[in-house]
Amino acid sequence: MTVGTESAAGLPPVEYAVAVERYLAAAGLADGSRRIYRIALNTWAWALADRPAPTGPERRRARPPVLPLALLDHPDAAERLRAAAARRGADTDPRTLNRELSTLRAAVAWWRARGWLAGDPTADLLLRPLPAPAADAGPLGPEELRALFALRAPLREQALWHLLHESGAPIETVLALDTDHLDLPRRRTLPGYAALHWQSGTARLLPLLIAGRAGGPLFLTDRRAPAGTPARDRCPHTGRARLSYRRAAELLTLHTRPLGHGWTLRRLRPGPPRSNHHP
Incomplete structure (x- = not known):
């Protein structure tokens, strides 16, 4: 030819x-x-x-x-x-x-x-593939959590980390929340949505994060949503997109690099309660 x-x-x-x-x-x-x-x-x-x-x-x-x-x-x-x-x-x-x-x-x-x-x-x-994070890494301990929450990280990251830890909910469930799913005074989600409850740390941060937004994704990206983004994943007030799992994981790695390895979003969920029974 x-x-x-x-x-x-x-x-x-x-x-x-x-x-x-x-x-x-x-x-x-x-x-x-x-x-x-x-x-x-x-x-x-x-x-x-x-x-x-x-x-x-x-x-x-x-x-x-x-x-x-x-x-x-x-x-x-x-x-x-x-x-x-x-x-x-x-x-x-x-x-x-x-x-x-x-x-x-x-x-x-x-x-x-x-x-x-x-x-x-x-x-x-x-x-020579790179190793993946250890699958059996357990929840973060009290000292690790204190170090995490003491970081000078942006409001969005701190609110996400607190909510993941205090609610114990899967990361996918938390990232799927919209601002109008929340019952802020009662520190829980409204009936009809995934049942989440949180404590004082999250309760202090969520009103600041929402800042008057009446609807749309709770956790947003820094940039406007690209063309073709579904309406449910775009904030009607700012035009920004819903934060993805991949980006949330990247941000945790970025901010916790000085604290050590193995920092994954799933490790923010609390571990099982300790028993006071001694054999």
Whole structure:
């Protein structure tokens, strides 16, 4: 087939960013998933350019460097990605990093299947997956909780952590709450919704978090909701989206990094009450 008869969309892309968009377009992803995949793939662009990737909110807004897709076939591409994975591992939890690595591996496999790449610089990363958090890690102890609640974290994070601990509810249930589900004076949810009760720490923070919002998600992202976000997951007052499990987990890891490893949202739920019986 000559160039004249081949569509422009079928030509091998020169730029990494174009290859990313071709992969995302063919993957059949929902808008929210496509945005998450794009952020992950853009992160590795910084590694290929030998530049540190932005972190936190800046990571989502930063424009990645322009670079050729052929850099993935460079002899040192695998080493650059290994070094970047090590740096990224210091900034996020292993589960998130493994997901980002899987996204890159899937994209590279798709590009190779089309003949756009000759080699696979992610092969070594695939052979050495990063460990996931220990499944049997127990609830945080009293000293850990005191350290957590003493952090200078934003109101949203502190309210979420207190509510998770005091209610003992699953994280998915808490993130699904809307502001009009709450009975603030009685420190509980209204009848007809998931039955949650909380204590003084949460009771002190929730009115400040809501700040007059009469409806919409209780816990919101920092940014406006992307196009296509369902109305139930968008605040009618601010236009921001419902906070996701993934982002809530990232924020806990970010804020508790100085306190040690193993800080996951599920560990905020209280453990079983201690028995006073002594055999």
